Every structure is written in structure tokens, then in C-alpha cells.
Amino acid sequence: MINISIFGNMVKAVREMVNPGETLTLDQLIGQLSAEEVEKNRLLNIPSVSGCYNLISSTIASLPVKLYKKEGGKVTPIDNDPRLSLLNSNTGDTLDGFQFKQALVNDYLLYGEGYSYINRRVNTISSLHYIENVRVSVQNDNDPIFKHSTILVNGETYQLFEFLRLLRKSKNGAEGVGILTENYEALKVIFNTMRYEGLLVSSGGNKKGFIKSENRLSPEAVSELKKQWNDMYRNNNSNCVILNNGLQFQESANTSVEMQLNENKKTNAIEVCKMFNIPENILNGSCREEEYQTFIKLTILPILAQFETALNNTLLSNKESGVFYFKFDTKQLLKGDLLKRITAFGMAVKYGIMQIDEARKEEDLEPLGLDFIKLGLQDVLYDPVSTQIYTPNTNQTTEIHSTKGGEVENEDRNSSGSSNN
Known part of the structure; x- marks a missing residue:
């Protein structure tokens, strides 16, 4: 007996192989589809291919997902939301958070589609279940404007909103195009x-x-x-x-x-790196700092942006949308370079962007109880609301408008005295 979902997924994978005017029997079509899928899986044995997609997926999977609340121009991190635990540690499925994100990104790169079922109980998400790409098929309607799609998993029909979908080069929001098909x-x-x-x-x-x-x-x-x-x-x-x-x-x-x-x-190997948009020296371990930054900006960040959009569209309720948002903690990408971290945190503390304990928290160090921002005595502070100038070195506060008035008054007095003489 043919599994409908698997057969549908295989049909879309080799749709372009069959000539539009050619008529094939069911057995012939299944034979072509099966051979195509087997051949694609064999392509994963190419060392440079496995090296590229494993590098990208493991890099993204190592980044924790955080939840923020934006309200009144203030952004507040949310640390106790249960969805963070599902994404970063325990998904409620057999995969942990790292394996879950890595599997989604692997399917996204190779097949263009990464799917995860969202197990909701009323308004609460209790678990996330990754689904192998081959077990998912999509049914689309014929309306090119008001598009509607349903998802089949082992013959069972589901709606799009029930899935977290990570899609590459999608044109309908339900299917994507993977590198294996694009560069077959x-x-x-x-x-x-x-x-x-x-x-x-x-x-x-x-x-x-x-x-x-x-x-x-x-x-x-x-x-x-x-x-x-x-x-x-x-x-x-x-x-x-x-x-x-x-x-x-x-x-x-x-x-x-x-x-x-x-x-x-x-x-x-160079051509494969181009397919995955990876600098060639990344794989052989001889890349320069500029090449690594290029890899992060041109390869990792676009996938992170798409992943974040998928999380915000599917894991946030209508009331939360626009106020809460998920975001990957990209600071972890620099965790491997101690000198860079110390330099960056030192500059942030020096210029008042971070407090000392905030910097220590990023390094998983115990806080010292120093809840203040460093200021140099040489600095002059200006408050644009009250238009006051404060000089820490002399502990003086001056109104900027009264200062200008005094200067004008003194100049008038000097000019009137010189004319009398």
C-alpha cells in the first residue's frame, strides 16, 4: 500500500523530470520518483556537502533563542516563558533543543522545507515535534491570489498554522526549494x-x-x-x-x-561552498577573521532572520504579536574569542552602555553588586529635557539659557562702557 504523504512529497521533488506531454503509469512514476529520492540521499555522501550543511546547522543550533517584550519604547527580556525551554532544552519530544534546531535547518538547506508540529493545549504550547521532510506532503489549491494549502502527515490532514515551517525560497508559504534540487x-x-x-x-x-x-x-x-x-x-x-x-x-x-x-x-569543493554560500577557507580551518565575519553576515544571519520570523508567526498569539518577539542570541557567536569579548565588554562598560554586573552576567560570572555606570570626571553631562549642564568635576549645575543670557548681558555692558570713554 502506498503512503499518500510520502508519494505526494516525492511527486513534487521530481515534477520537472517528467515532460508535460508525457503520460506515465503509476508504477513508472513511482519508479522514477523513488530513484530520484535515493539519488538525492546519496549526494549527501559528498564530503564538502555534509561539511557545509553540518557547519551551518550546528552553528545555528548552538545559539539560544530569547523572548523580548517591547512596550512604551522599552525592551524587556522575558526569562520564564515555557516556550523558551521548548526551543532551547526540552522540546517535549525525543529531540532536545539543539537537535531540534539542527534538524530543521538541515531540512531547510537540503530539501527547502523544515517542519515541526506545534502541540497546543487550549492556548498553551506543550511540546514541539520535528517531522522528517519525507513524511510531509502539501496540497495546494489552484487560486494564485488567495492561496490556501493543507499539510498531510501519514495521510492525516492538518492546517498550516499547526506547524512551525522553515522554508527556503518559498512561493506559497508551504513548500520550498532545497539545495539538492536546485543544484541536482x-x-x-x-x-x-x-x-x-x-x-x-x-x-x-x-x-x-x-x-x-x-x-x-x-x-x-x-x-x-x-x-x-x-x-x-x-x-x-x-x-x-x-x-x-x-x-x-x-x-x-x-x-x-x-x-x-x-x-x-x-x-x-569550491563549487559546493558557493551553493551553500560559505567562504571556501571556512571548511579547511584556514579562514581569516574577515572571512568568518562574512560567513556570519551573509550565511548565518539571513537564516536566523527567517527562523525568527517563523517563530514569531507561529508561536505567538494574536495578542502577543507586535509586543513580544523571539530573537536568537547572536552574542554567542563571539564566545570562542576571549580577547574580543573582554574588549567589547570593556568598551561597553567604559561608555556607559552596560554595567559591570551586566557584563559579568554575559560571562556567567557571579555579580559583584556594583549597580552603577562609570563616568569620568572630565565629562560634561547635558540633560536635553531640562536643558541643564552638569559638570561632575566641579559639582556644578548650570542652566544653558541663563548662561547665554549672562554672556549677552556682559557683552552689552562692555560695549556701552567703551563708547562712553
């Missing part, structure tokens, strides 16, 4: 190159070819030649093939040196 042909060439290299290694680097004979060989001679040939390509013994008089070996393939496989591997 290019990735298949890279995979075939990798397979050819494996074949060369398994055969000891021996070239493929065929035997030319001036005379017709007897069945016994053909059998003996095949046996010697198989022994040579097994690569487990030092075997050789004896060519009798009149037999010649004709090459039918180039060697790995002639095909420049090593150079092709480097080029292919």
Missing part, C-alpha cells in the same frame, strides 16, 4: 567523480581497456584470460596478466593523473 545536476557530476575515484582505488589504479587479438581465441584461452584479468583487478595480490603472441592491450580510459582528479576535487 552539478552535485550528481561531483558524486560520479567521487565514485570514479573510488573505483580507481579499488582496482589499484589500473586502467580499463580491452584485448585485441589477431586470431580468434579458443573458449579455453578466453576463460584463462578472464581469470588472470580478474585476479589483477582484485588489488589484493601481486598478480599479472600474460599476453600471448598476437594479443595487445588497448586502453579505454584515462588515468587519474590524466583526468586531474585532485584538481577537480578542489574545484568541486
Whole structure:
């Protein structure tokens, strides 16, 4: 019996493979769809592909999600909301918070669609359940303006608002386009190159070819030649093939040196990095600081923005929307560099952006009870509301308008005295 949801998901994956005018039987269509899905999963064996999507998903999964309340121009962090625990630690499912976010991002990158069922009880979200992409299919209506879609999971019908959806390049809010589909042909060439290299290694680097004979060989001679040939390509013994008089070996393939496989591997790795929008030196560990910042800004932050939008649209109630919002704590991206953290916190404390205990809290250190902001005696403070100037060094407060008036009055007196003289 065919699983309807899986079959529907496979149909959309290879819709472009079938010509519009071509009619296929159900068995033929299922055969093409199954082969396509299997081939896509095999593409994940390419080292640069697995390295790229694992790097992106693990980086995002390591960032905690925070909840903020914006009211009256003031932003207040909310620490005791149960939804934060679902997103960061215990999802209520078999996956923890890290695995949950990583699985969603992996599906987003590879297949264009990451789904999680939101288990609501009345107005409370009790758990989040990640669903494998292959188990989800989408049914769309034919209205291009007032679009409506429903989601099928194992044949059961659900509405869009019941799911947290992380979609890549979506045009209907229910489906997306993954990198495996977008770059299928290019990735298949890279995979075939990798397979050819494996074949060369398994055969000891021996070239493929065929035997030319001036005379017709007897069945016994053909059998003996095949046996010697198989022994040579097994690569487990030092075997050789004896060519009798009149037999010649004709090459039918180039060697790995002639095909420049090593150079092709480097080029292919660079092409894969382009697909995932990752600087090539990130994977080999030799990236500069500028390249790392580029990776964060151009690769990580756009996905975070889309993830945050999905969280705000699905996990907030109508009353909370516009007042509360979820946001990833990107400060964790700099946690690995102690010198940068100390420099940044020192500048923030110096210029009054943070208090000392606030900086210590970011480093998970015990507060010192120093609830104040540092000010230098050389600073002059101006209050734009009361138009007062306060000088800490002399402990004096001056009205700026009265100061101007005094200067004008003194100038008038001096000018009148000089004219009398």
C-alpha cells in the first residue's frame, strides 16, 4: 500500500523530470520518483556537502533563542516563558533543543522545507515535534491570489498554522526549494567523480581497456584470460596478466593523473561552498577573521532572520504579536574569542552602555553588586529635557539659557562702557 504523504512529497521533488506531454503509469512514476529520492540521499555522501550543511546547522543550533517584550519604547527580556525551554532544552519530544534546531535547518538547506508540529493545549504550547521532510506532503489549491494549502502527515490532514515551517525560497508559504534540487545536476557530476575515484582505488589504479587479438581465441584461452584479468583487478595480490603472441592491450580510459582528479576535487569543493554560500577557507580551518565575519553576515544571519520570523508567526498569539518577539542570541557567536569579548565588554562598560554586573552576567560570572555606570570626571553631562549642564568635576549645575543670557548681558555692558570713554 502506498503512503499518500510520502508519494505526494516525492511527486513534487521530481515534477520537472517528467515532460508535460508525457503520460506515465503509476508504477513508472513511482519508479522514477523513488530513484530520484535515493539519488538525492546519496549526494549527501559528498564530503564538502555534509561539511557545509553540518557547519551551518550546528552553528545555528548552538545559539539560544530569547523572548523580548517591547512596550512604551522599552525592551524587556522575558526569562520564564515555557516556550523558551521548548526551543532551547526540552522540546517535549525525543529531540532536545539543539537537535531540534539542527534538524530543521538541515531540512531547510537540503530539501527547502523544515517542519515541526506545534502541540497546543487550549492556548498553551506543550511540546514541539520535528517531522522528517519525507513524511510531509502539501496540497495546494489552484487560486494564485488567495492561496490556501493543507499539510498531510501519514495521510492525516492538518492546517498550516499547526506547524512551525522553515522554508527556503518559498512561493506559497508551504513548500520550498532545497539545495539538492536546485543544484541536482552539478552535485550528481561531483558524486560520479567521487565514485570514479573510488573505483580507481579499488582496482589499484589500473586502467580499463580491452584485448585485441589477431586470431580468434579458443573458449579455453578466453576463460584463462578472464581469470588472470580478474585476479589483477582484485588489488589484493601481486598478480599479472600474460599476453600471448598476437594479443595487445588497448586502453579505454584515462588515468587519474590524466583526468586531474585532485584538481577537480578542489574545484568541486569550491563549487559546493558557493551553493551553500560559505567562504571556501571556512571548511579547511584556514579562514581569516574577515572571512568568518562574512560567513556570519551573509550565511548565518539571513537564516536566523527567517527562523525568527517563523517563530514569531507561529508561536505567538494574536495578542502577543507586535509586543513580544523571539530573537536568537547572536552574542554567542563571539564566545570562542576571549580577547574580543573582554574588549567589547570593556568598551561597553567604559561608555556607559552596560554595567559591570551586566557584563559579568554575559560571562556567567557571579555579580559583584556594583549597580552603577562609570563616568569620568572630565565629562560634561547635558540633560536635553531640562536643558541643564552638569559638570561632575566641579559639582556644578548650570542652566544653558541663563548662561547665554549672562554672556549677552556682559557683552552689552562692555560695549556701552567703551563708547562712553
